Amino acid sequence: MSATCANPVRLTRCFPALLTLVLPLALLVLLPVLLPVGPLCPEALCQPPTRQDDVVEVLHGVEITDPYRWLEDQVSPETRAWIEAQNAYTDSVLGKIPGREEVRQELAALMRTDMAGLPMERGGRYFYQKRLADQDLYVIYMREGLDGPDQVLVDPHTMSADHSINTDIFAISRDGKLLAYGVRQGGEDETTIRFLDVDGRRDLADVLPRANYDEVCFTPDNKVVYYSRHNDDGPHVLRHAMGADPAEDAEVFGRAFGPEVGVSIDLSDDGHWLVFTAWHGSAATSDIYYWDLTRPGFIIPIVKGIDASFEGALGGDHLFIKTDWNAPNGRILAVDLADPRREAWKQVVPEAEDVIENFTPVGGKLLVSYARAALPVVKVFAADGVYSSTLELPSMGAVSQIVGRWEGSDGFFYFSSFNVPRRIYRYTVAGGASSLWWQSAVPFESDLFEVKQVWYRSKDSTEVPMFLASRKGVALDGSRPVLLTSYGGFRSIQTPYFSSQAAAWMNHGGVYAVPGIRGGSEFGEQWHRDGMLEKKQNTFDDFIAAAEWLIANHYTSPGKLAISGGSNGGLLVGAAMTQRPELFKAVVCWHPLLDMIRYHRFLVAAFWVPEYGSSDDPEQFKYIYAYSPYHRVVDGVKYPAMLMVSGDGDTRVDPLHARKMVARLQAATASEAAVAPVLLKYDTKAGHMGGKPLSQIVEDEVGEMQFLMWQLGMKD
Numbered sequence: 001m002s003a004t005c006a007n008p009v010r011l012t013r014c015f016p017a018l019l020t021l022v023l024p025l026a027l028l029v030l031l032p033v034l035l036p037v038g039p040l041c042p043e044a045l046c047q048p049p050t051r052q053d054d055v056v057e058v059l060h061g062v063e064i065t066d067p068y069r070w071l072e073d074q075v076s077p078e079t080r081a082w083i084e085a086q087n088a089y090t091d092s093v094l095g096k097i098p099g100r101e102e103v104r105q106e107l108a109a110l111m112r113t114d115m116a117g118l119p120m121e122r123g124g125r126y127f128y129q130k131r132l133a134d135q136d137l138y139v140i141y142m143r144e145g146l147d148g149p150d151q152v153l154v155d156p157h158t159m160s161a162d163h164s165i166n167t168d169i170f171a172i173s174r175d176g177k178l179l180a181y182g183v184r185q186g187g188e189d190e191t192t193i194r195f196l197d198v199d200g201r202r203d204l205a206d207v208l209p210r211a212n213y214d215e216v217c218f219t220p221d222n223k224v225v226y227y228s229r230h231n232d233d234g235p236h237v238l239r240h241a242m243g244a245d246p247a248e249d250a251e252v253f254g255r256a257f258g259p260e261v262g263v264s265i266d267l268s269d270d271g272h273w274l275v276f277t278a279w280h281g282s283a284a285t286s287d288i289y290y291w292d293l294t295r296p297g298f299i300i301p302i303v304k305g306i307d308a309s310f311e312g313a314l315g316g317d318h319l320f321i322k323t324d325w326n327a328p329n330g331r332i333l334a335v336d337l338a339d340p341r342r343e344a345w346k347q348v349v350p351e352a353e354d355v356i357e358n359f360t361p362v363g364g365k366l367l368v369s370y371a372r373a374a375l376p377v378v379k380v381f382a383a384d385g386v387y388s389s390t391l392e393l394p395s396m397g398a399v400s401q402i403v404g405r406w407e408g409s410d411g412f413f414y415f416s417s418f419n420v421p422r423r424i425y426r427y428t429v430a431g432g433a434s435s436l437w438w439q440s441a442v443p444f445e446s447d448l449f450e451v452k453q454v455w456y457r458s459k460d461s462t463e464v465p466m467f468l469a470s471r472k473g474v475a476l477d478g479s480r481p482v483l484l485t486s487y488g489g490f491r492s493i494q495t496p497y498f499s500s501q502a503a504a505w506m507n508h509g510g511v512y513a514v515p516g517i518r519g520g521s522e523f524g525e526q527w528h529r530d531g532m533l534e535k536k537q538n539t540f541d542d543f544i545a546a547a548e549w550l551i552a553n554h555y556t557s558p559g560k561l562a563i564s565g566g567s568n569g570g571l572l573v574g575a576a577m578t579q580r581p582e583l584f585k586a587v588v589c590w591h592p593l594l595d596m597i598r599y600h601r602f603l604v605a606a607f608w609v610p611e612y613g614s615s616d617d618p619e620q621f622k623y624i625y626a627y628s629p630y631h632r633v634v635d636g637v638k639y640p641a642m643l644m645v646s647g648d649g650d651t652r653v654d655p656l657h658a659r660k661m662v663a664r665l666q667a668a669t670a671s672e673a674a675v676a677p678v679l680l681k682y683d684t685k686a687g688h689m690g691g692k693p694l695s696q697i698v699e700d701e702v703g704e705m706q707f708l709m710w711q712l713g714m715k716d
Contacts, residue, residue: 046092047673048085050663051078060618062625064597071659072602074648079659086662086680090643090703093677097706104702110500111698113442118403118412118424119146120169123176125198127153127169136163136693140181142198146410153196154181163693164685171225173218174269180216180225186649186685187692189604193227195242208246212604212651217267217274219293226252226274228265230604235263237276253289253299260606268314269407273337275312275319281610284532286310288321290337302340309525315361315383315406320348322359329524330356332366334383348385355524357493362404362411363429369399369413371493373453373465374522378402378413380432391427391434395420396451398495402427412437416498418469418512419449444503448472451496456515456549459541462530465522466515466546467496468555470506481510481712482556484547488519488539489568489611491528501701508714511555517542519568532611534623540575547576547583559585562708566590566645567653574629574661581639586711588704590645594657596628597621602654630661639669641676643707645700647683655682679707 052067073079117129117138126146129138140154159165164186170193171180177198182191193208193216208216214228228237237253240246253276254263262279276289276299288303288310303310308325312335319335332349349356354370354377361367365388370377376399380388393399397417404411409429416422421440427433451469458464474480483505486494494516502512516522519531519539531539547563550556563584565573570592577587597615599605613620625631633639642665646658658680665678681703683692692700708714 046089047666047677048082048089050082050666052667059597059615060621062621064625064631068660068663071663072598072654072656074656082663083659083680083682083684087682090679090681093679094703094706097710099709100702100706103705103709104698106504107500107701107705108698109443110504111694111701113440115422115440116424116438118401118414119143119437120172120403121146121405121408121410122172122174125176127172127176127179129169131694136695137166138168140167140169140179142176153179153198153201156183159183163695170213171216171218173222174220175222178218178222180218182213186683187647188649188651190651195225204242206240206242206244206246208240214262214264215266217265219267220269220271226265226267228254228263228276230259230262232259234258235261235278237263237265252291258606259604260609262607266312266314268316269405270316272317273314273319275314277310277312281607284309284610288312288319290319290340292337300340302335313359313361315364315366318383320359320361320366322356324525327351328526329354332356332359332368332385334385346385348383349381350385355493355521357521358402360402360404360411361406362402362427363409364406365429367402367404367411367413367427369402371495371522374467374493374495374516375453376495380427389432391425394423396453396496398497400495400497417496418451418467418498418502418506419444419446421446421498421503440498442498442500442503444507449503449506454549456545458518458538458545460538462518462538462542464515464517464542464545466513466549467494468511468513469496469502470511471509474509474511476554478551478554478557479560480556481505481560481562481714482513482550483510483562483564483708484513484515484543484550485564485569486515486517486543486546486572487565487567487569488517488531488543488572490519491521491525492568493520493522501705510714511550513546513550513555515542515546517546517572533613533620536612536623537627539572540579540627543572543576544580544583547580551583558583560712562586562588562712564588564590566592568593570594570653570657571596571629575627575632577640577642578629578632578634579627581637584640586708587640587642588645588708589642589658589661591650591653591655592644592646592657592661593653594628594661595630596624597631599654599657602656604652605654630657630664633661633664633668635668636670637668638671639665639676639678641671641707641711642678643704644678644680645682645704646680647685649683649685658682676711 055066055069112133114133115131119126119128126143131138137156141150142153154167156167166184168182170182179196184191189212190210192210195204195206211229216227225240234257235254238249239252240249264277266275274291278287289299289301291299310321310323312319312321321333329351331351334346334348354372357369357371359368366381368379378391400414402413411427421442424438425434426437450472454466455463494514521528563573570589573589574594593599600614615621644658644662646655662680
């Protein structure tokens with residue numbers, strides 16, 4: 001992706017595994033406060049009542065009851081009153097746990113540090129986002145030259161009194177004189193796009209209205225932008241002449257597709273080539289088209305109708321394509337756009353034993369990031385595929401979001417690990433090496449902790465890797481509090497990344513465990529396909545087997561084991577707790593999919609049908625219904641305590657899943673509500689993209705931490 005189309009997160013195709021500039025909402029910490037293990041509610045039933053309806057439908061011959069379907073209506077007065085009552089109940093339970101101020105101070109010390117985003121160079125200027133230790137939100141900055149002073153361009157703190165509005169960079173013009181930035185309310189996926197005259201420090205009159213945008217690309221003369229967005233009827237790529245009314249923008253691509261397809265775009269640095277990638281569903285397959293803007297005519301397909309993933313990045317007059325076509329571990333092809341016939345394609349980086357995770361054209365070279373059993377390896381190749389070097393990395397960790405441009409002279413990437421706070425490295429093409437450019441000042445003694453990788457067997461004997469992070473020399477006596485988390489979908493690779501929550505968990509005796517379960521792509525596309533559609537149960541089996549391994553190898557016991565997951569990972573922990581409730585003491589589930597019979601009918605969920613299937617299909621219905629967490633809740637079972645996190649601002653995964661699941665579990669569980677409650681923390685502003693100011697994140701995390709500390713009987 002060229003820097004003229006600088007948004008690194010494509011929101012319309014799949015769940016993000018992690019966000020670069022937004023702290024995770026539910027990776028939790030434990031702190032040195034001795035908590036009581038026992039009832040906190042004086043009454044036997046202190047949770048609010050929930051009305052049940054006699055909703056029954058027959059689907060493919062199966063009778064399905066849905067007593068809480070009325071909670072799907074988010075705006076009804078009854079639903080709003082129910083949400084208010086649930087929040088009050090949650091606050092009353094969490095408010096009785098002692099030590100809140102100590103928890104707040106410890107967490108704030110870890111989280112309130114300066115944070116920086118990756119710089120992107122255009123016209124000798126470097127653009128990036130940064131949040132200072134005393135700030136709630138990331139501010140957009142610019143430097144004249146890499147070592148110039150920071151200059152504030154966009155400060156979202158001035159946009160809302162409660163700091164619920166945030167901004168991010170969407171695109172930068174080739175000369176660095178125009179900035180397209182998104183303005184987001186809370187955690188919505190939708191943004192409003194504004195344009196800043198960088199030299200004049202003023203917003204232009206052009207505003208693209210609130211929508212779900214993918215990329216925005218400037219032409220070299222700054223007179224036109226192309227942008228892609230997704231509406232309810234499907235994707236649209238439009239051409240906007242700067243200064244014109246956006247309502248008159250002409251559609252150039254996308255109208256042939258339905259809502260299950262997303263389209264991303266890329267424009268070459270010289271403005272010659274515009275490339276369109278049509279993602280079918282969750283990017284299991286994709287097609288690529290191109291348009292010669294020097295002589296506009298037909299938009300021509302390069303790849304169409306192949307059951308494989310194709311993801312391109314422009315480099316001069318060539319399109320470099322990462323694909324798993326005839327290469328499950330990935331390879332990179334070069335397509336000369338002057339002759340894009342398939343027989344003229346050249347393979348420049350062949351398939352290897354390691355999995356190609358992503359790549360970036362930088363300064364005429366290709367920086368290719370591999371996953372070697374979920375650990376990163378970054379190699380540099382010439383444009384013709386000749387190997388140049390392998391970048392040195394400081395330890396076992398994670399590399400993410402390599403950014404740069406074909407015409408540039410340097411690239412940047414993040415590195416971190418469970419015991420190494422975030423760093424930014426700069427790769428210089430001329431020197432052929434990387435060097436530290438920025439590092440976090442988180443107060444964390446890395447040398448006291450260790451990260452290791454273990455392997456265990458899943459239910460079908462498949463070998464699965466798992467990262468474990470803890471203090472050095474932790475005793476294997478079965479008494480360690482363990483937080484187990486993963487994702488297991490959409491090709492997301494689970495690598496050792498730093499989070500302040502995991503750091504605090506380890507600092508106070510806990511073990512942080514992250515298995516690389518099927519559904520990701522730790523071992524290529526086959527690993528992904530072995531955890532999707534009719535094989536989705538493999539994902540849950542892998543996660544459950546990780547818990548069993550941790551218990552069998554004396555790290556922990558069911559009374560000391562908590563699980564956490566969000567988005568697709570929320571489906572994961574929902575399935576795990578309903579299939580094996582006796583294994584877990586506590587569950588934190590955020591912004592999840594849980595009613596898998598109806599999920600595809602809401603918001604953008606049609607994109608995910610290639611990943612999960614659809615209950616509309618009789619054969620797919622069978623395996624979806626078999627694991628759908630909402631439908632697998634059984635009356636009279638002792639379920640672990642749960643803290644569910646969701647909110648109105650989630651415009652990706654409908655919060656109806658969280659509401660219905662909480663109601664169902666509260667009614668069904670045989671566990672005492674005073675001892676193992678089912679709680680809902682529901683934010684009326686924040687959503688899937690986070691969107692909270694740091695001060696609010698800290699407060700919310702305090703409650704989540706106290707919940708787990710109470711449940712696991714944590715002490716220093």
